[in-house]
Amino acid sequence: MENKEPRKNEKEKTIPASRMTAYIGVFTALALLLSYIESLIPVFLAVPGVKLGLANLVTIVALFKLGVLPAAGISLCRILLSGILFGNLTMILYSLAGATLSLLVMWALKHCRIFFVTGVSIAGAVAHNAGQLAVAAFLLENGSMFYYMCVLAISGAVSGLLIGLLAGSIIRRIRI
Amino acid sequence: MCEQRENVNRTRLVSRADLILLAVVLLLAGAALVFYETHKEQGKLVRIRVGSETVEVLPLGKDRTYEVKTGEGSNTVVIKSGTVSVESADCPDKICVRHKPVDSVGETIICLPHKLVVEVVE
Missing domain, CATH: 2.60.320.10 (N-utilization substance G protein NusG, insert domain)
Structure with missing residues (x-):
């Protein structure tokens, strides 16, 4: 709302704590809603884990607009809340592993100047699937998950591309 | 208004590196899948x-x-x-x-x- 505020480099701009709190709340609510919508979409394919990753949209926008710590906080809240509301403990564990790895990779790639939001999103989606699969391999002590990783890498890349383009369009347009 | 448009144009959506990343992931996983599919054998x-x-x-x-x-x-x-x-x-x-x-x-x-x-x- 405050248009007169001096606008220098967007990334350097610090957001006042009160606004940040409000943003985190709104973003978390949005992420939770998208998680729920995603859970309503049936699994089309025979391979588990193939999904759109709608909630990642919020994480990416938060990562680019608010910073890595708020994005991590939003992810954590979203996973805990959606796990408690619609899932179970195992689901929380898988989501946490995926989200942590995904956010770390996205953060790292965001700092490489050569990648834009789409690349960050693709890498994040693939990392998310890899993290979940790593937990599954660990819990089940099953090494033969090579096939899943290939399928999940492809599906992650495609959904990451879509979500990345969408996130990029959002990041361009919203002003925080 | 003008400021907003400038802001919109500043961020490009896809970089060359993004496309290369996408291509590399798809190619690697695709190749691995093809290899897997062609080398699989009937279990007993x-x-x-x-x-x-x-x-x-x-x-x-x-x-x-x-x-x-x-x-x-x-x-x-x-x-x-x-x-x-x-x-x-x-x-x-x-x-x-x-x-x-x-x-x-x-x-x-x-x-x-x-x-x-x-x-x-x-």
């Missing part, structure tokens, strides 16, 4: 495990139904005409039930909530 046995513990090994050649009961719940594993599938389960997500029947060495059907692994072996 089905190993049913709960966690790390093998509970049953069944021949893939003989049709039968096997009920797996764990502390978490039960799954009905069905072997039919050389393929194995999970017909029904009382797990919350039913991913194992939706999984396509498998018959090649190394293929698995996994029920994460029940820590059940149905694996085709030689």
Whole structure:
């Protein structure tokens, strides 16, 4: 709302704590809603884990607009809340592993100047699937998950591309 | 208004590196999948495990139904005409039930909530 505020480099701009709190709340609510919508979409394919990753949209926008710590906080809240509301403990564990790895990779790639939001999103989606699969391999002590990783890498890349383009369009347009 | 438009134009959506990343991931995974598909061989046995513990090994050649009961719940594993599938389960997500029947060495059907692994072996 405050248009007169001096606008220098967007990334350097610090957001006042009160606004940040409000943003985190709104973003978390949005992420939770998208998680729920995603859970309503049936699994089309025979391979588990193939999904759109709608909630990642919020994480990416938060990562680019608010910073890595708020994005991590939003992810954590979203996973805990959606796990408690619609899932179970195992689901929380898988989501946490995926989200942590995904956010770390996205953060790292965001700092490489050569990648834009789409690349960050693709890498994040693939990392998310890899993290979940790593937990599954660990819990089940099953090494033969090579096939899943290939399928999940492809599906992650495609959904990451879509979500990345969408996130990029959002990041361009919203002003925080 | 003008300021906003400038802001919109400042961020490009896709960089060359993004496209290269996408291509590399798709190519690697695609190549690995093709390799996997061309090198798979028909399995002879089905190993049913709960966690790390093998509970049953069944021949893939003989049709039968096997009920797996764990502390978490039960799954009905069905072997039919050389393929194995999970017909029904009382797990919350039913991913194992939706999984396509498998018959090649190394293929698995996994029920994460029940820590059940149905694996085709030689």
